[in-house]
Amino acid sequence: MGSAARDDIEFRSVTKAYGAVTAVRNISLNVPKGAFLALLGPSGCGKTTCLRMIGGFEQPTSGEVLIAGSGMNGVPPYRRPVNMVFQHYALFPHFNVEQNVAYGLRQMRPRIPAQEIKRRVGEALEMVRLGGFANRRIHEMSGGQQQRVALARALVNRPSVLLLDEPLAALDKKLRSAMQIELQTLQRELGITFVLVTHDQEEALSMADLVCVMSGGAIKQLGAPQDVYDRPADLFVADFVGKTNHIQATLEADGRTLRLPDGSALDVGAERNIGAGETTLAIRPEAIRLTPGGEPRGEGFAGTVTHRIFLGSSVEYSVSVPALGDFLVTADRSTDEGQLVEPGQSVRLGFDPAAAHLFPASHAAQPEGNTHGQQT
Structure with missing residues (x-):
């Protein structure tokens, strides 16, 4: 129970294999509450597999994944205190902004009253600076605005952990820089744990307060961005x-x-x-x-x-x-x-x-x- 007081995410000797291919090799990892962790590495290093195991989209072959001190092996995604922002946002084009953000709340059982859904959607849109955009259609919004709608949809369920799967990859350089600052600000305001997957070292160093460099399914170095840059392990x-x-x-x-x-x-x-x-x-x-x-x-x-x-x-x-x-x-x-x-x-x-x-x-x-x- 000691880890439950300190860490939101814990990997205990986790391995994930797909047949003869081992994507993640015996990883142990602790992510403190309220941390902004970046999983950084080249394609095929195992970072996305780790993210998906936190989210429940993959299960470990061996070892254990814990969130807030509770074992998550076998627990489906919808029963975990996490939400995920995908690289291409996965927004519903035939819904407006409010309907997109409210979608997850409307699926919950027991049902949430309509007024409570409306209130929480309004709060989530204000968090991401989209108050007043509730009736806007998705195709009428810029890439940065769509990214914030995806964030609002993930945050409206009040997750303990927010998972970000290369959410800025589709944005141009100037907008990506602006969104990096917005994500940092939002994470500090909310105080919840963010886990970002990226292959862009500049993005990881500029956004995260904890960087995990991976290669070949293993952790090569875990530390503060300045330590990883100034004192590389290998x-x-x-x-x-x-x-x-x-x-x-x-x-x-x-x-x-x-x-x-x-x-x-x-x-x-x-x-x-x-x-x-x-x-x-x-x-x-x-x-x-x-x-x-x-x-x-x-x-x-x-x-x-x-x-x-x-x-x-x-x-x-x-x-x-x-x-x-x-x-x-x-x-x-x-x-x-x-x-x-x-x-x-x-x-x-x-x-x-x-x-x-x-x-x-x-x-x-x-x-x-x-x-x-x-x-x-």
Whole structure:
């Protein structure tokens, strides 16, 4: 009963298999009351299967799922204190807004009085800033408004947990950013637990207060967004959550000297939880300093800008460094380093070794030169 006081959702050694395919592997997870959890990972990682097991649309092959301390194995979706917002909203086009939001209430038994339904629908529409839209037809509404109707329909039943299955995927970038803020605000106002499934790391980091990174049906890292980004548990997390440059190197026996492919050495400090031998150094693009001019005797690594992407407040550069490969560098235009550098220009790159992460050499890293993880 101890978990019931603290956690809204608990997975106890949960596995889900579909025949010979195991989608979720022995996961244990605790989600505190009132948390905003993002399940983040590539397609096929098991995040949607976890969401569906919380909602009751799938049952564990083994292990147990609990909500508010009560076991949910075998409990159908309509008997769980959860509601779900689907990626494509699943609104009824022949109903107006009020009828869509009221649909779930009208199915409840014993029946809820009509006046009570009307009152609760009005409250739900006010929550999502759609007061006055009750009689509007669905086809007359924008994508963002339809998304809020779907939210109101899910919230009107007063769930303990709200499940969000990539609800912003169909929106354009500007509207998606606005809805991210609205969802955060709504979750804080209501104080109920939100569980978001997404493959978009920017969406997960910006919205959630707890991020669960998954791969191959297992949890790779669970923590606050800034911890997952700044202190990735392994090379997969470093690559998937944000963009990362790799350098294949060798950590010498003293545990602090990193020998790079060009023969140079970096002192990475002694407090590293990694043994000597083949190592992957990972460094974020924004942690690299780019200075115009590539004098051979200068500090850092001499390279040549091959590509430049102007992003308004920042600039991304691809820089080729002999023997080390290509680096992705992000420069903030509000600083002195933000002056534009032209492709073909010589530059020097430098970074604080304390900002770099070291991981045992693995198959996730490519042995030839430098690679940088892609934002997905």
